[in-house]
Each structure stands twice: as C-alpha cells, then as structure tokens.
Amino acid sequence: MKVSTTLHFNGQCEAAFKLYERRLGAKIEFLLKWGESPAGDQVPPEWRDKVLHARLKLGGADLVGGDVLARDYRQPQGFSVMLAVDDPQNAEQMFAALGDGGSVKLPLQKTFWAPLYGVVVDRYSITWEVNCEAPVIAS
Numbered sequence: 001m002k003v004s005t006t007l008h009f010n011g012q013c014e015a016a017f018k019l020y021e022r023r024l025g026a027k028i029e030f031l032l033k034w035g036e037s038p039a040g041d042q043v044p045p046e047w048r049d050k051v052l053h054a055r056l057k058l059g060g061a062d063l064v065g066g067d068v069l070a071r072d073y074r075q076p077q078g079f080s081v082m083l084a085v086d087d088p089q090n091a092e093q094m095f096a097a098l099g100d101g102g103s104v105k106l107p108l109q110k111t112f113w114a115p116l117y118g119v120v121v122d123r124y125s126i127t128w129e130v131n132c133e134a135p136v137i138a139s
Helices: 013-024 038-042 088-099
Strands: 005-009 027-033 051-058 061-067 081-085 103-109 116-121 127-132
Touching: 005 013, 013 027, 013 051, 013 061, 013 088, 081 088, 088 103, 088 116, 088 127
Parallel strands: 005 061, 081 127
Antiparallel strands: 027 051, 051 061, 103 116, 116 127
16 A cells, blocks of 8 residues: 645645655656646636646655645645655755745754744645654664
8 A cells, every 4th residue: 555645735836845845855657637637628618728637746655635626625724745854955955945935833952852834834835844854873
C-alpha cells in the first residue's frame, strides 16, 4: 500500500505545483487539465485550462492535487504537509520559499525535538511544517 496526500486548489494548482517543483526540488510527474480529459465538457469553458489531476514527486512521497470548482472548494484546514529535512540550510531555504507570499504561523526555531522547526501557510493556503531533524549520533 502507498499513501499520498491530495491537495485541492481553487484554480491555482498548476502555479502551486510549479512553485513546489522550482523551490523545493520536487518533480511534476503528471499533469492533466480538465479540457484534456473526458470530463472537460462538465466544467465551464474558463475552467478547462485548470488542473484536473497532477502528481508531484517530493522526496520519497507523492503529493497529488487538482483544481476543484468554486462550489466544491473549501480552504484547507485540519492538516499540514510535513517536510522533514536533515540540513539546516535546506530547512531555511524551504521555509523562506513557502513563506514568500504566505504567512508564518510559527517562525523557524530550535525546539526540544529538532534543531529547527517552523510552520508556514503558503500563498495557496496550504499549511507546511518544516522540521530539520537532529542528526543521529552513533553510540
């Protein structure tokens, strides 16, 4: 079994996934627009250029997403996407990239469990946790 997270967007999926690809080192592996699918005639003409289904490879996980019609869209809440990184510089760069145009809920800082941890909501209303994991010290 494989588990992945699906993100719903209000017409901004392609822009979001391109940002994640560019700034997080991810890779868009699949992107299908509404107008390219058999469901294209079920959406308004201005929606046919929006994303029906996309898949992004982010580290060892898939992040799936798509644009849902305004009547079905709900702003994301009750979850976050966790990025666990082992390099403080990468953590800082990812946090800054996600925070650009978004809002910081918890600044990136040292915690009792990690050298760096922070929470940011990106410009697409997706909440991200960036956790820079402490190195494992061999005993």
